[in-house]
Amino acid sequence: MRAAAKTSLDSFLRRRHGALTEDLVLRHGDFGLGKVPLRLKPDNTTNVVCGFCSTGCGLNVHLRNGQAINLTPTTDYPVNLGMACPKGWEALNPLAADDRATTPLLRYADGNLAPVDWDSAMQIFSLRFKTIQDKHGAASVAFLSSGQIVTEEMAFLGALAKFGMGMIHCDSNTRLCMATSAVAYKQSFGFDAPPYTYQDFEESDVLVFIGSNLCITHPTMWQRVLRNQNNPEIIVIDPRKTETAMAATQHYAIQPKSDLVLLYGLAKFLIERDWIDSPFVQEHTTEFEAFKEFLLRNGGGEANYSSPDQSEAPHVGAFDLENVSRVTGLSVAQLQRLAESIHEGKRVSFWWTMGVNQGHEATRTAQAIINLALMTGNIGRPGTGANSVTGQCNAMGSRLFSNTSALLGGRDFLKPGHREKVAELLQLDPRSVPAENSWAYDQIVEGIANARIKGLWIIGTNSSHSWINQSEFNRLAGKLDFLVVQDMYHTTETARLAHLVLPAAGWGEKEGTFINSERRIGLVKKVSKAPGEALSDFNIFKLVAHYWGCGETFKDWTSPEAVFQILKTLSRGQPCDFSGIEDYRMLDEAGGIQWPLPEGWAGQSPADRVTTPEADSANGAHRSDSPSPSRERRLFSDGVFYHPDGKARFLFETPRALPESPCDQFPFLLLTGRGTSAQWHTQTRTSKSDVLKRLYPEEIYVEINSSDAAVLKIQTNESVEISSRRGRITGRAFVTFAVQPGQIFIPMHYAATNQLTFPSFDPYSRQPAYKACAVAVAKIKLRNRTAHNRDRTHSPRIQAERKPHGSRNR
Numbered sequence: 001m002r003a004a005a006k007t008s009l010d011s012f013l014r015r016r017h018g019a020l021t022e023d024l025v026l027r028h029g030d031f032g033l034g035k036v037p038l039r040l041k042p043d044n045t046t047n048v049v050c051g052f053c054s055t056g057c058g059l060n061v062h063l064r065n066g067q068a069i070n071l072t073p074t075t076d077y078p079v080n081l082g083m084a085c086p087k088g089w090e091a092l093n094p095l096a097a098d099d100r101a102t103t104p105l106l107r108y109a110d111g112n113l114a115p116v117d118w119d120s121a122m123q124i125f126s127l128r129f130k131t132i133q134d135k136h137g138a139a140s141v142a143f144l145s146s147g148q149i150v151t152e153e154m155a156f157l158g159a160l161a162k163f164g165m166g167m168i169h170c171d172s173n174t175r176l177c178m179a180t181s182a183v184a185y186k187q188s189f190g191f192d193a194p195p196y197t198y199q200d201f202e203e204s205d206v207l208v209f210i211g212s213n214l215c216i217t218h219p220t221m222w223q224r225v226l227r228n229q230n231n232p233e234i235i236v237i238d239p240r241k242t243e244t245a246m247a248a249t250q251h252y253a254i255q256p257k258s259d260l261v262l263l264y265g266l267a268k269f270l271i272e273r274d275w276i277d278s279p280f281v282q283e284h285t286t287e288f289e290a291f292k293e294f295l296l297r298n299g300g301g302e303a304n305y306s307s308p309d310q311s312e313a314p315h316v317g318a319f320d321l322e323n324v325s326r327v328t329g330l331s332v333a334q335l336q337r338l339a340e341s342i343h344e345g346k347r348v349s350f351w352w353t354m355g356v357n358q359g360h361e362a363t364r365t366a367q368a369i370i371n372l373a374l375m376t377g378n379i380g381r382p383g384t385g386a387n388s389v390t391g392q393c394n395a396m397g398s399r400l401f402s403n404t405s406a407l408l409g410g411r412d413f414l415k416p417g418h419r420e421k422v423a424e425l426l427q428l429d430p431r432s433v434p435a436e437n438s439w440a441y442d443q444i445v446e447g448i449a450n451a452r453i454k455g456l457w458i459i460g461t462n463s464s465h466s467w468i469n470q471s472e473f474n475r476l477a478g479k480l481d482f483l484v485v486q487d488m489y490h491t492t493e494t495a496r497l498a499h500l501v502l503p504a505a506g507w508g509e510k511e512g513t514f515i516n517s518e519r520r521i522g523l524v525k526k527v528s529k530a531p532g533e534a535l536s537d538f539n540i541f542k543l544v545a546h547y548w549g550c551g552e553t554f555k556d557w558t559s560p561e562a563v564f565q566i567l568k569t570l571s572r573g574q575p576c577d578f579s580g581i582e583d584y585r586m587l588d589e590a591g592g593i594q595w596p597l598p599e600g601w602a603g604q605s606p607a608d609r610v611t612t613p614e615a616d617s618a619n620g621a622h623r624s625d626s627p628s629p630s631r632e633r634r635l636f637s638d639g640v641f642y643h644p645d646g647k648a649r650f651l652f653e654t655p656r657a658l659p660e661s662p663c664d665q666f667p668f669l670l671l672t673g674r675g676t677s678a679q680w681h682t683q684t685r686t687s688k689s690d691v692l693k694r695l696y697p698e699e700i701y702v703e704i705n706s707s708d709a710a711v712l713k714i715q716t717n718e719s720v721e722i723s724s725r726r727g728r729i730t731g732r733a734f735v736t737f738a739v740q741p742g743q744i745f746i747p748m749h750y751a752a753t754n755q756l757t758f759p760s761f762d763p764y765s766r767q768p769a770y771k772a773c774a775v776a777v778a779k780i781k782l783r784n785r786t787a788h789n790r791d792r793t794h795s796p797r798i799q800a801e802r803k804p805h806g807s808r809n810r
């Protein structure tokens with residue numbers, strides 16, 4: 001008996017047939033994939049650029065019958081060379097979420113959203129927005145869009161709204177992450193042109209990261225840093241001891257938003273030591289003497305800078321090292337070492353992200369970085385540059401072609417010649433091109449408050465979560481006469497407020513191009529079918545054009561690739577000229593192509609090459625017999641910038657105080673930022689992946705310094721309440737040395753974070769300053785916690801938070 005039972009158990013455990021067994025048997029996957037389970041054995045593969053961050057990794061999507069069944073990072077794509085972060089590996093999962101929007105939804109009188117067909121949805125869309133425009137003027141309807149949709153869709157939306165529907169005020173969530181860099185480059189270089197190529201990460205001997213936690217925000221770029229064979233100095237300037245700071249050779253933990261004073265202090269020190277590339281400055285720049293005078297006469301003005309102890313708040317009257325030390329919290333010896341490291345480097349590259357861009361004086365801070373690169377001659381050569389790392393996968397596409405803050409192709413709405421050129425190229429009545437600039441995001445929100453914006457169309461962004469003044473935005477959304485939300489999911493915080501929801505296809509369900517941080521145009525392909533009646537944003541815009549009655553204006557905008565050809569024409573003669581890219585096939589074969597690539601490129605000297613022919617060959621370049629452009633190209637190797645005189649400008653300004661400093665009532669400074677490489681912005685997509693969700697705490701957490709925690713008797717994992725003048729939230733404490741005393745850090749991905757942030761804006765870029773505001777921290781006592789939790793349980797916000805939520809972008 002016992003033997004029979006053993007045999008039976010044995011045969012059960014070791015069964016050689018059946019579904020579970022089959023799943024364990026690996027077969028040759030072909031296509032260089034090694035062995036894969038049968039259910040994942042592809043019949044084809046194709047490269048698609050990732051749809052999360054601006055790195056723009058190539059993902060090799062495994063197909064069966066034309067549909068994606070799996071993916072792996074593309075080994076010969078020049079961006080990632082076979083690497084990907086967790087989000088890239090999980091990119092297909094969010095497409096299968098069960099809260100996808102599958103049909104248009106209309107809010108009825110009973111307050112509920114219910115399905116309608118596309119014909120009804122489009123008729124209502126046109127009727128409601130036109131009625132608003134008739135009553136309040138064409139500019140009373142606005143849109144907010146996204147850096148997550150393809151360039152062809154952005155261009156179509158911007159052209160349709162402004163040239164077809166009469167809108168003036170349009171913006172994008174790229175305002176939240178990249179507006180500062182765009183404005184800084186435009187003013188300094190004459191065009192919004194990040195000059196670098198990712199190869200520069202590997203070529204530098206000194207890399208300076210300012211307000212950038214590259215390890216977490218752009219993990220593949222960080223891997224490129226780790227491939228650097230020059231034993232480089234890796235310098236991180238950041239108030240927090242971030243993952244990148246921990247891996248650095250030098251970390252400078254400055255006081256939050258004292259970066260402008262630091263950068264001016266460094267510039268002054270370099271000038272005083274004559275550690276300047278004078279020939280470069282003389283030949284290729286203007287305004288250096290004025291900058292020098294500004295620094296040497298000490299800049300003037302007084303400001304206090306976020307010192308935890310306000311009685312110690314430093315006054316800035318000078319950029320000498322003693323004053324800079326007082327403002328930044330760094331010692332004079334540290335400042336000297338930092339300056340010496342920059343001076344001693346042969347190939348110094350400066351990199352910045354949101355720590356700079358999301359500040360109250362962000363544009364001037366970015367330009368202070370650019371000034372350092374210019375004055376030390378660290379630009380246009382391998383391993384150098386003043387390099388802004390973009391946020392979203394297509395922020396760069398948005399900057400050039402969204403037709404929001406700039407006219408198509410990086411042109412200017414205020415210049416008659418630019419308007420005429422666009423009208424001519426698109427065969428438009430020139431009067432249909434607005435002669436005024438759009439309001440920025442915050443001004444559109446303000447327009448709702450003062451009843452000048454009555455209709456709003458939100459495409460692919462989750463403003464209810466990501467806007468800096470979150471509570472105010474949500475209150476104002478209720479004032480709109482008509483709110484349309486176009487998104488992959490009907491459950492985002494913003495979609496829940498909409499009068500009409502339009503179901504959109506996501507990344508992988510449509511085609512088009514993205515432009516990554518190094519200006520590389522890469523191809524996105526349709527590898528999966530959108531669910532239900534969801535349509536690509538492109539096809540939704542086509543429908544809108546038809547129902548609005550302006551379909552004839554866009555008769556040539558028939559497909560994303562047809563629009564790509566139109567964009568080529570619009571780029572011709574501009575610094576971003578990519579008219580030399582034939583078509584999508586050429587992009588695909590080349591592994592993406594950096595702009596510029598004007599017509600006639602094949603006959604040009606390959607002077608801008610930074611990789612050797614051997615390296616190109618090793619990386620798999622030249623996959624077809626036709627010539628391919630160099631895979632890695634940087635700007636300004638000839639020292640010629642885009643201002644009419646060909647010179648870059650030194651721009652500067654007296655630093656200003658933090659808009660909201662700590663006080664007795666709110667004694668801490670709140671820092672926000674990305675928490676982990678597994679989360680993406682408002683988590684709409686990343687929250688759909690069980691794998692990604694295991695990589696970070698579900699509950700909001702608060703990093704607090706151990707000395708502050710000791711005073712407040714807070715231990716890790718205990719519940720704490722964080723309050724600001726705008727809101728009050730709870731989270732779990734994480735006691736750490738990563739933040740300095742007097743500061744706390746909360747990741748931006750949690751919906752509650754932006755209930756606290758203070759709505760201040762850089763005056764030039766109008767980018768919100770998410771990074772520093774005053775808050776109080778208190779331990780929630782056990783007795784209070786029960787009551788607190790009971791209150792929270794019954795609050796509508798918490799009820800809403802418990803539903804599945806997210807957005808495909810910020």
Ligand code: SF4
Nearest residue numbers: 050052053057085088
């Ligand atoms: S999210 Fe960014 S780093 Fe990660 S795989 Fe995608 S493009 Fe690469």
